[in-house]
Amino acid sequence: MxxxxxxxxxxxxxxxxxxxLREKVKGTGVEIKSAGVAALDGEKASxxxxxxxxxxxxxxxxSARRLTDELITWADLVLTMTKGHKGVVCxxxxxxxxxxxxxxxxxxxxxxxxxxxxxxxxxxIYTKCLEQLxxxxxxxxxxxxxxEHKE
Numbered sequence: 001m002x003x004x005x006x007x008x009x010x011x012x013x014x015x016x017x018x019x020x021l022r023e024k025v026k027g028t029g030v031e032i033k034s035a036g037v038a039a040l041d042g043e044k045a046s047x048x049x050x051x052x053x054x055x056x057x058x059x060x061x062x063s064a065r066r067l068t069d070e071l072i073t074w075a076d077l078v079l080t081m082t083k084g085h086k087g088v089v090c091x092x093x094x095x096x097x098x099x100x101x102x103x104x105x106x107x108x109x110x111x112x113x114x115x116x117x118x119x120x121x122x123x124x125i126y127t128k129c130l131e132q133l134x135x136x137x138x139x140x141x142x143x144x145x146x147x148e149h150k151e
Contacts, residue, residue, distance in 0.1 A: 019062075020060075
């Protein structure tokens with residue numbers, strides 16, 4: 001299974017989700033990448049994203065990358081951080097819409113499908129975002145494990 005997380009600049013939410021999920025599914029064969037719909041290739045991850053992850057003992061080596069045909073084709077599942085990102089991805093890649101969801105939508109949260117952008121915020125704001133991602137990714141890893149056992 002190949003999972004691609006998508007946000008705006010690929011410096012905050014999607015790299016944090018990528019790093020966290022990689023820890024959760026270690027040894028399962030699930031591959032994870034991230035990208036941004038408006039990313040500047042090569043940008044470093046946000047300092048507070050790195051610090052928030054470090055507080056949990058998760059290291060992240062990351063360079064931002066823009067969403068490409070190759071990445072979207074590689075992915076079996078594309079999980080965006082907001083409905084807006086989902087719309088952009090579906091507009092750019094109309095032949096791939098069947099595998100594009102917001103992260104919250106995919107794991108069963110329907111009231112508010114957006115993961116708030118911590119960009120430019122304090123370490124506390126990044127930590128709260130990371131905690132929300134952690135809960136969502138626990139649900140995602142449970143869902144992946146359940147579907148693995150069905151096959």
